[in-house]
Amino acid sequence: MxxxxxxxxxxxxxxxxxxxxxxxxxxxxxxxxxxxxxxxxxxxxxxxxxxxxxxxxxxxxxxxxxxxxxxTPPRLVYNPFTNSLFHQMVESQGRKALTQVISTSTELASPELCLKLAVLPLSMLHCIRRLRSVDGRPVMFVEHYLKPEFFPDILKLDLTQSLTLIYRKHYDIHCGRATFDIYPTAAQASVANYLNLPEGSPLLMIIRVNYDQHGQILDCDREFWRHDAVRISMDSQTLHSIP
The missing domain is CATH 1.10.10.10 (Winged helix-like DNA-binding domain superfamily/Winged helix DNA-binding domain)
Known part of the structure; x- marks a missing residue:
């Protein structure tokens, strides 16, 4: 220094x-x-x-x-363009992962989600809210918004598991491409409470839209990461050809 x-x-x-x-x-x-x-x-x-x-x-x-x-413990290295599952990614870095289901519901899609998921206004979406921890420390609160027609009865399953694996096992759906928006934000009260943060604390927000093997939009994830818990790291060799 x-x-x-x-x-x-x-x-x-x-x-x-x-x-x-x-x-x-x-x-x-x-x-x-x-x-x-x-x-x-x-x-x-x-x-x-x-x-x-x-x-x-x-x-x-x-x-x-x-x-x-x-x-602060060492940051988790996160490459959004790899297909590593959360638990797999954490454990590959010698850490311990935990996923807790906070709530499940079927909700009216917001205007933003209608655009992200290409659905009509007043559409209903399944919502799964989960808290993810590394070495016992909550580091990420995530909201998953799913198209119900692709995933009947999914809210009855064990949602502490990887959703990607549930898609494969129960619905024969495989995740294909994904798009990402990554930007800083501030913790609202509900998210701050789950992450043990004062309201207004800095967060890193990652919005991910997932497509299936046929190119259809499946779901939208909104990840709220503690800004000190993650390092976004990408290698161009892991990407498809980008013009």
Whole structure:
């Protein structure tokens, strides 16, 4: 780190960042309470938070509501253009995955989803909401919107499993191409609660539209990732020819 230190907040930032880089503050460990850190650095809570919020924005530490600050575990490497399933992707990186079903319903499609899924206004969609964790830490809240005509009775199945595998096994449907929109957003209250975040915290949103082997649109996924939990990594060799 070669940045010139000019403020007390920068001094605190560099001191804590150095402790994390050299492993003194280990991955997943909890930082002392803000009051103790303020006393340690002989500073105000306002100055301390300036340093902590900078580290949070960079993803080196994170907050959990009513629990405090923690050192962020290594990011999960995610290549959207591979066909790796979530559990397969996580376990291939030596981590432990867990999927929990939050709710299932059949809902009226929003105007945005009508466009994404190429359905008529006032169409109904199956919605599956799930929480996905890595090493016990919730990192992604996802909403799956499915065309009911392709998946009769799917809401009765064990939806902690991979939906891709359920499509194959129960409906003889194989996922083909997919399109992606990836952009930053802020956590609304419901999503923030599941991810143990303060409302308004930064998230990475990935909207994915999946097609079947015949080119028909199947579903739309809205993934809300903790911004510090994932690194998007793509290799052009994994892509089809792109003009």
């Amino acid at each position: 070669t940045e010139k230190i000019t403020t007390q907040a920068a001094t605190i930032y560099h001191a804590l960042a150095t402790q994390i880089i050299n492993g003194t503050l280990a991955s997943g460990s909890k930082l002392p309470p803000e009051r103790e850190l303020s006393d340690l650095f002989s500073t105000t809570r306002i100055t301390l938070r300036e340093a902590l919020q900078r580290m949070e924005a960079e993803g080196s530490i994170y907050r959990e509501s009513r629990r405090g600050w923690f050192v």
